[in-house]
Amino acid sequence: MSETADPVDMLERELTVLAFELTTPRPAECVFCYVDRMLEEFGCDNTLRWAAQWRGMRAPRATALEARLAQRGGYCDCEIFLNGWAPSAGAVVYDEESDEWRWRAPRPSCCGVRRGSSQPCALWMPLRRPRW
Ligand SMILES: [Zn+2]
Numbered sequence: 001m002s003e004t005a006d007p008v009d010m011l012e013r014e015l016t017v018l019a020f021e022l023t024t025p026r027p028a029e030c031v032f033c034y035v036d037r038m039l040e041e042f043g044c045d046n047t048l049r050w051a052a053q054w055r056g057m058r059a060p061r062a063t064a065l066e067a068r069l070a071q072r073g074g075y076c077d078c079e080i081f082l083n084g085w086a087p088s089a090g091a092v093v094y095d096e097e098s099d100e101w102r103w104r105a106p107r108p109s110c111c112g113v114r115r116g117s118s119q120p121c122a123l124w125m126p127l128r129r130p131r132w
């Protein structure tokens, strides 16, 4: 490290590393757990950017992924969970105060999927009807 290292530069570099770590899928993490985690941190930008990010890093050959998500109404990252898939029953609890289903605490971590698989792990199930 040189004596003249600019602290702003260093901070920027650290933030870049941090952002990279935050947005890298965990080992064996399924696309659904990953997208759900990213939505909590960064929200939806009305595209399938997190699903596409996951695919690029974990399953570049799963080229049908976006089409499969769209088939169930997932035209952007948050719609995947509004229309297509929901956490399976054992993974959530009903919160009377907010009248909403929430993840069991602590939030269950991904059960893991085979490398290159774009299937959801056991935490997710397809929705028959919109919303729970
Ligand atoms: Zn969205």
Ligand SMILES: [Zn+2]
Binding pocket: 029, 030, 031, 032, 033, 034, 109, 110, 111, 112, 120, 121, 122, 123
């Ligand atoms: Zn998962």
